[in-house]
Amino acid sequence: MSNFSLYQHELLTNHYHPKVNAYYFKQWDFHHMDFHAHKEVEIMYVINGQCVVEAEQETIQMKKGDVILLDANVPHRLLVEEGSPCRMLNIEFTFVSKVGSFPSIKELTDHSVSLNRFLVLKRPYVVFKDPDEIYHSLKTLVLELDNERSIQDPMVYLLFSQLLIQLSRMIINKDENEQYDLSQQSNVYVKQAVDYLHQNYDRDIQIKDVAIAVSLHSGYLHRIFKQQMKCTILDYLTRLRIQKAKMLLKETEIPVIEITHYVGVNSRQYFSMLFKKYTGQTPNEYRKLAKKSIQKMNY
Template identity: 25%
Template sequence: MEERLALNDFLREYRFPFYIIQCTHNDRNVPNMHSHDFVELVYVVRGEAEHCFEGDCYPLCAGDVFIINPNEAHTFRIEKGKEIEIINCLFQPDLIHNSCLRELGVDDSMDYFYVQPFMSHSERFYHKLQLRERETADVLRLLQGMLDEWQAKKSGYRTVIRLKLVDLFILLSRVYKESLNEGRESTKRSSHHMLVRRINGFLERHYDEKLNINHLSTLFNISTRQLNRIFKQEMAITVIERIHQIRIEHAKQMLKESDEKVIHVAHKVGYDDPAFFSHLFRRYVGCSPGKYRAHGS
């Protein structure tokens, strides 16, 4: 059974949505298949395992780095007698503001970092980015620096962690670009499946904003007609229906975990009209927001 994790389960302070840990897994302490409401960046320090992601498993070894976006299910498969040591970095997408990354030269902001290095079956190094020796040293230095700051909690540590995280974003983006220039991976376009995954990742991160088909088609450089057709083929629902699904799931979580008024929950998940929100909630959940909160499910 798939578990659902929330970043709040790990946080020491609510206002700084970040957590980092270095840990070891073996065949006796493998995490269950799980998804979460945060972005997870994993760096493999040593050892080997298989990463089971969205129904497939891929080999991992030292120097691999990969991203898991919100609501993507994954776990590890580890052979008896083997283990894998990782640095796990968990954060909310809004920890670093998009404008900051644009000013620092990260192409297409957060969406570039989340999606581009990990795109299609051939383009994504089997859902990971394989670092070379010099890149490994730089990534490990940044992650270790974040670990030290997180554990010491000295004055200004939040700012230092944000800066190091931006450094890491830029470094990994450069690694990806260099790999393209050097022909280390195929440059063929993303498959329909990966295009839909990119769109889903964007919707998960921007569900609380004003979203429409025209904006998405411009963002992903595809016509509105083709976007709807591909999305319906892959997901069996329309883009707009997917937006509603994501928003309602987040609303359910807010109703269970906070005392926010329904009208405020509606606004926080992207709906200006509370009546329309309540109508959609009944349609997707089978009861009103108030009743859902009262019964806790």
């Protein structure tokens, strides 16, 4: 891969693994870094203290618990003032062609909606506050890298996959909270509606059923759901069903007619029409291609 951007389209079309090139804990007591850029994607985590990161002509004040994810080739610099030390955990990574059986980035996106959405954002950097999830994952990953410095073993891939999914969830959630100017209670209702859909997608669901479950008028729920999620309840439900169907087609031998009922669609013909509309393939075509892909990777 010639371009190591986190948002490189190749990550979603071919099979790559992340490769950590550098990682370190560092306390800066005073430091004015020159502007620089590198091919690695970088995660900078403030453990204690405060600092300033300048990127894309913007000055970003950072303090304990703040995280910045910088894409590859983005000019940036770190500023730490004298008398205000800053302890940080940094990790820099690129991507290499998949080796072995551990899932590639592309394969992870097939099972993580948030990671799929995150990898098409194409932002030079993202800043957010960590509720301690990212720090623990980063620290565990770095300690594992110290134990296996000469190889990238399965545990490293597992921890890195967890980190990417956690990052994507936090960033997508942050985007949704900033993008939609809804009251806190509205967010709660939408979350309850989403949870209900995830728990009941295998049933025949109508909007009124979701509204009853969250104790709202169906018209109001429809409006706030669409404002926040940028799709209707039924569209979200359909996408969810397609996602579950793809997993079952790829990972199991369950007949298509049974998968139709597993995901809450009563008609195989209608299910096939929906599946092709959202994926460009019939269920059988998708299963055959998925099986061929798995067979090739196993050789």
